[in-house]
């Protein structure tokens with residue numbers, strides 16, 4: 001029955017797509033994930049599709065209405081480090097909100113965060129590919145996110161927008177992410193404020209209003225969907241590739257993302273307490289809603305061209321397409337009109353598993369030397385890509401307009 005519904009929906013979507021309107025409108029499934037599976041283990045269980053971020057939304061909407069955002073953005077450019085006091089000159093209501101929003105949740109466990117760093121150091125090479133590609137590409141088949149990004153100001157430079165989110169994924173693993181000299185708290189607070197602005201602005205976009213199935217974007221449920229496209233998707237792929245991960249490192253990695261969800265304004269009752277709880281929530285909120293949209297396809301096309309201007313031969317459109325197909329599966333690759341690549345698709349399917357096993361010391365032989373070298377070089381080029389393209393400081397600003405196009 002579910003299949004039939006999806007097929008029917010997709011067919012309808014195809015027709016609408018051909019007419020140039022929205023594609024699939026995913027059926028709203030009731031929220032049944034229990035707060036017993038969350039970090040505090042209790043909660044009201046209210047459907048997060050009807051929850052936003054009232055505290056941030058009110059302050060930022062007022063700021064936009066008072067025309068104070070450009071001044072605030074300018075002042076906040078100098079606020080970059082977690083431990084830095086807020087700069088002078090901010091409106092009082094914003095300052096109060098930010099002082100509160102920058103506090104780590106009471107359940108933050110510093111020891112777990114330190115273990116997360118160890119995990120990130122050991123697995124950094126895989127993480128570049130996974131955040132950049134598995135998560136980045138997945139965001140293009142999350143319809144609400146693709147539309148919100150496309151029609152908001154950031155949509156005018158989608159590559160910049162998507163690389164910023166990928167960088168956030170990468171930054172979360174940096175040595176000092178949540179330490180006073182790190183930047184993750186600042187990044188989260190600024191992102192939370194940008195999201196609040198989007199909630200105020202997008203409903204004023206005639207383009208977005210025309211295609212969006214909701215009245216107000218970026219609900220708590222939407223944030224968790226995107227959250228799953230990041231750590232849960234990374235974790236699922238590492239499992240699939242049989243990458244051995246020590247239990248404390250796995251927990252540390254999860255914890256760093258639990259903290260980031262809270263810092264982005266997600267209520268504790270929606271933040272999964274364990275990987276199995278995360279997986280069960282993702283099965284409910286992420287897996288069933290994935291679908292192509294015209295906006296997401298354009299986004300994916302831009303992402304596939306990310307290596308174009310770089311001197312990194314293995315990050316070509318064909319190889320990145322093969323990687324997408326390998327990591328996200330045939331269905332998603334077909335949605336995005338990514339052709340099967342004749343050399344890389346079979347190579348990834350046959351040699352990636354043994355390559356990872358050799359790399360992790362679980363096998364001594366089994367991969368031809370050339371394939372081993374190629375994959376090594378491929379991972380190295382991804383790291384180089386991060387270093388060259390994403391080394392600039394993230395300058396997250398509160399948008400004041402939508403995408404004018």
Ligand code: HEM
Pocket residue numbers: 144145146148149152153154155160161164165168191194195198217218219222223224226227264395396397399
């Ligand atoms: C902005 C990350 C969830 C839509 C941003 C920015 C970051 C970010 C880092 C700032 C980028 C920039 O300055 O261009 C995240 C993370 C999420 C999440 C880590 C979840 C864990 C979502 C969701 C949506 C969304 C669920 C929509 C349904 C947007 C939009 C912007 C934005 C429209 C503003 C772009 C602009 O016009 O400036 N997000 N986001 N995000 N995000 Fe998110």
